[in-house]
Every structure is written in structure tokens, then in C-alpha cells.
Amino acid sequence: MPAETATKELILPAKKKEWEIGRIFKRLIKNKAAVIGLIIIILQIVLAVFAPAFAAHNPVKQDLSLAELPPGTDGHWLGTDNYGRDMWSRLVYGARISLFVGIGAVALGLAGGITLxxxxxxxRKLDGIIMRFVDLLFAFPGILLAMLIIAILGTSLLNVVIAISIWSIPTCARIVRGSVLSVKKQEYILAMKSLGASDTRILIKHILPNCMAPIIVFATMRMATAILSTASLSFLGLGAQPPTPEWGAMISAGQDFMWTSPHMIVIPGIAIMCVVFAFNVVGDALRDALDPGMNLEN
Amino acid sequence: MEKTILEVEDLVTTFKTAGGEVSAVRGISFSLKKGETLCIVGESGCGKSITALSIMGLLAANAKSRGNVHFNGKNLLELKQDEMRKIRGNDISMIFQEPMTALNPTFTIGFQLCEPLLIHRNLSKKAARQKGIDLLKQVGIPMPEKRMKQYPHELSGGMRQRVMIAIALACSPKLLIADEPTTALDVTIQAQILDLLNDLKEEFETSVIMITHDMGVVAEVADRVIVMYAGEVIEEGSVEELFNDPQHPYTRGLLASVPNVDDPEFKLNPIPGTLPNLNEEIRGCRFHPRCPFAMEKCVQASPVQTNRKQNHSVRCWLQEAEADEYSKCQPSSAV
Structure with a gap:
């Protein structure tokens, strides 16, 4: 064996690679829209977590003497609603609810979808049965399925979470199934089998991490859908019940005062729009950042 | 000599396909002694890898194996899945052809190296890591502590194959099946990997089944050689016998297809034609459509195994013909 080549190979310097997550983040923030989206998401999280500190007033305390104050009023910079509740405080507490619903519904939906x-x-034997069940879920229009589930379970915010998560299951299951089908044919999975790994170990420890990229993108995009759907369901009176400061419910309550106090529907509307926009652009940017084929900058 | 650790008897592997059942391996038998290196040689698609996967019990769901594979007194083909799982990676392990795809790109070398130890040896994570570092040292990887934290794409092809070998040897298996371990590597790295395998074989007292189509590799590592053609063993013998006195026309053809650098006059002599399709029905000897010596008998009946010497057997009608009238079937152009 030529000694020269041997040493050459042995001293091959280990290329310094940045931490994987750090690299993805770097690529993510190259996208301007994603940066704005990230800021909005962080803002929402901060508002939600520290809601009592940001809200100047109790979001459900009524004071009819202060009803329908326009934005810019002293002490109520976003004005008040028809019961004299401070809009800013309601908006801040609403951020908490939409975040809770978004995370809850996506987490439950992922748990179900990933498992299936x-x-x-x-x-292969389970494939037919599970996919027919998923097709069945797909057959319902999304919001109708959610309404059906809420009709069965009763109206409450928790039931909205459950309804939206069930709605997320079929899409997630399809995405994960597709990735599993391609990953399980890889030689490293055969190599793992040849080492005596059990099916459970291979599935959870070796296949699942390789399917993570599409799952992360799906989860981010689904947050937007979940938040929007909660607002829709609450608007229809199926979600959060008054006086809960939910954004959709706020719009629903404000529609009677649309001409006299438009801020009652415009402000929660903008909040919903911003958050949905934020999750969507971040999801989009994540998809590009996680796709190694999109590595165009070099 | 040493005792036999693997005995394959009449192994038949069939696949159910849309076009009916096809046989990839057609009743092959061989045995392997402790510490021995057996090379299985043949063209791509002749059933070498399927034989290996049949022994490991890792065939696709539409495949079925018949026959006996005795390993350590157990018939592997009759074992339940979880019993087989205890043997894989622990008593028998495997190295694959392409080290790039046989390592999981999402995990560090260390993680993957510790897996067999965590599965079979119940070691703590810390102990497994230490053992992993020792293994990397044994396969000649410098700075093993650092390598443990790296990902497969950060290593060169030769390094990756060394890691694969370390993973396969982690639990000191009694049998190592190497499926074309050097095919995807540079020639210089190939030599290193073969040397390493030879050294480690002694160190770990492992028997090796090496699957290859490279006669150079065979000459380098084999004790005994099996030549396969279209799912059948057509010639078997010690490496010296086979190289010095090849009997089957196919074996001779294989040896004539290896370039000879020392001899400027040497002309490559490829075997005409291609391997038959798996579902192709061929009467008689499966090699006869490509065989320059084919006789009438070859078309009519499948040849029987003839033992030339104690450690050399051939399946060819020529062996019989040679006994009575060899000269008659000499073709005009010699192989």
C-alpha cells in the first residue's frame, strides 16, 4: 500500500462545519419577509407570556361609562369596545389564547399525524387501512369537519383545539408517510436492521429524525391555519365564548358596531392578519432553508 | 481443522413479482470454517447480495427463502424475528458497498457507532462511547474523540468505510459479511481497507464472507472462492486451485476479463453476452447460451457437481466429457 496516500487520507483535516441549526437560521434570516415574520412571532410570544405586564386594564372588566372610546384616547390608546373594555388589554390577552390554540392544535395534530x-x-399491511381512514378525514371540508366535531363535543376553546388538531391529522399523516416511504428504502436503514435494531427503534430513532424537515415546515404553516380557524370558529360562535378576549370573538362582537366604532373589528382583524402572515412566511422560508438543494448562495 | 460455523444447504430464494415468481438464488450450498475468508464472486445480478441478505434474513417482504442456513447449531431460516434480531449485529454483521449511503446523514459517527453496543450489550451511554473511541482507534482513525462528534459527510469515503467496519465489528461478531466493501472506493484506499479487514479478522477471530466481482480482491483476501452464475454455484475451490486451475468456462472467462498490467501483449477477453434475466427459462446449464464450449448435452440437462479434488468442485458437463473425449469439444478459438 502506498504510504503516502495512507497518510494523506489519515490527516485529512476535519472541515469545520457550523452547528446545523445555526446554519439553517443563517439561511432563514437571509429572507427579509421571514425576518419580519419572525419579529411578529416573537412579539406575539412576548405579549402572550407577559400579558399581565403589558395590559393596562382587566380585559373583561366592563365600564359602560367608557364604552366605544376611539383609539388614541388617554389611558386607552386603542380605544374601548361597546362594554367599555380596553381594546389593547383584550388584544394582549387574545395573543395568549391564539398562541395556546395554535400550539395545542398543532402539537396534538402532529402527535396523531406522525404516529399514523x-x-x-x-x-405495508397497515398502510391501506390507515390511508383509507385518512382519506375519509380528507373527504370533509376542513372547517365543516371542525364544526361537526364541536357540535359533538360542545362549544369551548379546548374543543376547538381538539377539532383543529383532528383536521390537521390527515395532511400531516400524508406528509410523514411520504418521507418514511423514501427514507425506509435507504441503505442506512438496512444497515441498522443488519445490526439487530428493532422496528420501533428504527422507526423512532432513525427514520423519524430524517423526516423532520417537512414536519417542521408543516407545523409552522399549520400554526397560521390553526389561529385563523380558531378565529373563524369563534366568530361563528363555536369557539371562545364571551367575555373571553379571543380575536375572532372580538370581531364577531364588534360587527354590530362596524359603522360607529370600526376599530372594534379592524384592530383584532389586523392582529390575526399579521400573525397568520408571519407564520406563513416563516414556514415558507423554513422550507427553503431546510432544503439542501436550495443552497444557492455558494 | 477448525470447526464449521456456517453451513448453507440448498438455499433457494424466490421473489414474488407482478410477472410471477422468480428465483434469484437456485439451491446453493457452501460452508464456512472458523477464521476462514470465503469470497463469493460473480457478475452483478448473479445472486451474490441476495445470498448474503438471505443469510441475514433481511430480504424484502416479497421474497422467500427455502433450505437450511445452520449457524452455531441453529437454522437461521427458522428463527423468529426477535431471535434473529439478537443474532444480527451481535453474531453476524454486515458491511455494505456504499459507505456514503450506509451511514445515516442526520447522526454523528459516535451515535451510530454506539447503536449496536446499546442494542446488544446494554452498555451505558458513557461506556458505549468509550468503547466506540477504542473501536475507531482499532480501525485506524486518528483523533477518534473528535470523529465521534462529526457527521458522515465530514469524512472521506475511506474513513466512512472504516467507520462502517468499526460499527460492524462493535460486538465482535463470529461472522462478517462484506458486500462489495471496496467497490465504491479509490484503488489505493481499497488496498488499505482490505489490509485492515485482514488484520481485524485475525484480531477479532471472525470468519468473513466477502462478496465481490473483483478478482483482484479475491486474490488478496480469499482462502476459498465460490463462483456464482445466475443464482447457482458453478465452481468452488481454494483460492490457489481456482486461480491456477480454473475449470468452468465461466471462471476462466472471469479470469480472462481481468487486465494484466505486467504483460503488454495481454488482451482483454470479455465473456460475450449478458447474464440471463431472472425470469428467463433456460433449459439445461444456465451458462450454455454464452458458453463457447456448449454441447448438445448442456442444452438438455443441468450439469451435476463433479469433485475434481478434495477442495475443488465444478458444475459443468465438460468435466464428464473431459473424461471420455475432451478433444472433440475444443472450439476453434481458445478462451
Whole structure:
């Protein structure tokens, strides 16, 4: 064996690679829209977490003497609603609810979707049954399915979370199944089997991490859908009940005063729009950042 | 000599496909002694890898194996999945052809190296890590502590194959199946990897089944050689016998297809034609459509195994013909 080549190979310097997450983040913030989106999301999280500190007033305390104050009023910079409740305080507490619903619905939906997707992608025998069930869920128009579930479970915010999560399951299951189908054919999975790893170990420890990129993108985009759907359901009176300061419910309550106090619907409307926009652009940017084929800058 | 650790008897592997059942391996038998290196040689698609996967029990869902594979007194083909799982990686392990795709790109070398130890040895994570570092040292990887934290794409092809070998040897298996371990590597790295395998074989007292189509690799590592053609063993013998006195026309053809650098006059002599399709029905000897010596008998019946010497057997009608009238079937152009 030529000694020269041997040493050459052995002293091959380990290329310094930045931490994987750091690299993805760097690519993410190259996208201007994503930066704005990220700022909005962070803002929402901060508002939601520290809501009592930001809200100047109790969001459900009524004072009819202060009803329908326009934005810019002293002490109520976003004005008040028809019961004299401070709009800013309601908006801040509403951020908490929409974040809770978004995270809750997406987490539950992912749990169900990933489980079904992994099983149907890996076990051919289960594939048919699970995918027909998923097709069944797909057959319902999304919001109708959610309304059906709420009609069965009763109206409450928690039931909205459950309804939206069930609605997320079929899409998530399809995405995960597709990734599992491609990953399980890889030689490293065969290599893991040849080392005596059990199916459960292979599925959870080796296949799932390789399917993470589309799941992360799906979760981010789904946050937007979940928040929007909660607002829709609350607007229809199926979600948060008064006096809960939910954005959709706020719009619903404000529609009677649309001509006299437009700020009652415009302000929560803008909030919903911003947050949905933010999650969508970040999801889009994440998809590009996580896709190694999109590495165009070099 | 040493005792036999693997005995394959009449192994048949079939696949159910849309076009009906096809056989990839057609009743092959061989045995392997402790510490021995057996090379399985043949063209791509002749059933070498399927044989290996059949032994490991890792065939696709539409495949079925019949016959016996005795390993350590157990018939592997009759074992339940979880019993087989205890053997894989622990008693028998495997190295794959392409080190780039056989390592999971999302995990560090350390993580993947510790997996067999965590699965079979119940080591703590810390102990597994230490053992992993030792293994990397044994396969000649410098700065093992640092390598443990790196990802597969940060290593060169040769390094990756060394890591694969370390993973395969982690639990000191009794049998190592290497499926074309050097095919995807540079020639110089190939030599290193073969040397390493030879050294480690002694160190770990492992028997090796090496699958290859490279006669150079065979000459380098093999004790005994099996030549496969279209799912059948057509010649088997010690490496010296096979190289010095090849009997089957296919074996001779294989040896004539290896370039000879020392001899400027040497002309490559490829075997005409291609391997038959798996579902192609061929009567008689499966090699006869490509065989320059084919006789009438070859078309009519499948040849029987003839033992030339104690450690050399051939499946070819020529062996019989040679006994009575060899000269008659000599073709005009010699192989």
C-alpha cells in the first residue's frame, strides 16, 4: 500500500462545519419577509407570556361609562369596545389564547399525524387501512369537519383545539408517510436492521429524525391555519365564548358596531392578519432553508 | 481443522413479482470454517447480495427463502424475528458497498457507532462511547474523540468505510459479511481497507464472507472462492486451485476479463453476452447460451457437481466429457 496516500487520507483535516441549526437560521434570516415574520412571532410570544405586564386594564372588566372610546384616547390608546373594555388589554390577552390554540392544535395534530404516518409508511399491511381512514378525514371540508366535531363535543376553546388538531391529522399523516416511504428504502436503514435494531427503534430513532424537515415546515404553516380557524370558529360562535378576549370573538362582537366604532373589528382583524402572515412566511422560508438543494448562495 | 460455523444447504430464494415468481438464488450450498475468508464472486445480478441478505434474513417482504442456513447449531431460516434480531449485529454483521449511503446523514459517527453496543450489550451511554473511541482507534482513525462528534459527510469515503467496519465489528461478531466493501472506493484506499479487514479478522477471530466481482480482491483476501452464475454455484475451490486451475468456462472467462498490467501483449477477453434475466427459462446449464464450449448435452440437462479434488468442485458437463473425449469439444478459438 502506498504510504503516502495512507497518510494523506489519515490527516485529512476535519472541515469545520457550523452547528446545523445555526446554519439553517443563517439561511432563514437571509429572507427579509421571514425576518419580519419572525419579529411578529416573537412579539406575539412576548405579549402572550407577559400579558399581565403589558395590559393596562382587566380585559373583561366592563365600564359602560367608557364604552366605544376611539383609539388614541388617554389611558386607552386603542380605544374601548361597546362594554367599555380596553381594546389593547383584550388584544394582549387574545395573543395568549391564539398562541395556546395554535400550539395545542398543532402539537396534538402532529402527535396523531406522525404516529399514523410512521405506521402506514413503514408497515405495508397497515398502510391501506390507515390511508383509507385518512382519506375519509380528507373527504370533509376542513372547517365543516371542525364544526361537526364541536357540535359533538360542545362549544369551548379546548374543543376547538381538539377539532383543529383532528383536521390537521390527515395532511400531516400524508406528509410523514411520504418521507418514511423514501427514507425506509435507504441503505442506512438496512444497515441498522443488519445490526439487530428493532422496528420501533428504527422507526423512532432513525427514520423519524430524517423526516423532520417537512414536519417542521408543516407545523409552522399549520400554526397560521390553526389561529385563523380558531378565529373563524369563534366568530361563528363555536369557539371562545364571551367575555373571553379571543380575536375572532372580538370581531364577531364588534360587527354590530362596524359603522360607529370600526376599530372594534379592524384592530383584532389586523392582529390575526399579521400573525397568520408571519407564520406563513416563516414556514415558507423554513422550507427553503431546510432544503439542501436550495443552497444557492455558494 | 477448525470447526464449521456456517453451513448453507440448498438455499433457494424466490421473489414474488407482478410477472410471477422468480428465483434469484437456485439451491446453493457452501460452508464456512472458523477464521476462514470465503469470497463469493460473480457478475452483478448473479445472486451474490441476495445470498448474503438471505443469510441475514433481511430480504424484502416479497421474497422467500427455502433450505437450511445452520449457524452455531441453529437454522437461521427458522428463527423468529426477535431471535434473529439478537443474532444480527451481535453474531453476524454486515458491511455494505456504499459507505456514503450506509451511514445515516442526520447522526454523528459516535451515535451510530454506539447503536449496536446499546442494542446488544446494554452498555451505558458513557461506556458505549468509550468503547466506540477504542473501536475507531482499532480501525485506524486518528483523533477518534473528535470523529465521534462529526457527521458522515465530514469524512472521506475511506474513513466512512472504516467507520462502517468499526460499527460492524462493535460486538465482535463470529461472522462478517462484506458486500462489495471496496467497490465504491479509490484503488489505493481499497488496498488499505482490505489490509485492515485482514488484520481485524485475525484480531477479532471472525470468519468473513466477502462478496465481490473483483478478482483482484479475491486474490488478496480469499482462502476459498465460490463462483456464482445466475443464482447457482458453478465452481468452488481454494483460492490457489481456482486461480491456477480454473475449470468452468465461466471462471476462466472471469479470469480472462481481468487486465494484466505486467504483460503488454495481454488482451482483454470479455465473456460475450449478458447474464440471463431472472425470469428467463433456460433449459439445461444456465451458462450454455454464452458458453463457447456448449454441447448438445448442456442444452438438455443441468450439469451435476463433479469433485475434481478434495477442495475443488465444478458444475459443468465438460468435466464428464473431459473424461471420455475432451478433444472433440475444443472450439476453434481458445478462451
Amino acid at each position: 404516518g410512521l405506521l402506514s409508511g413503514y408497515y
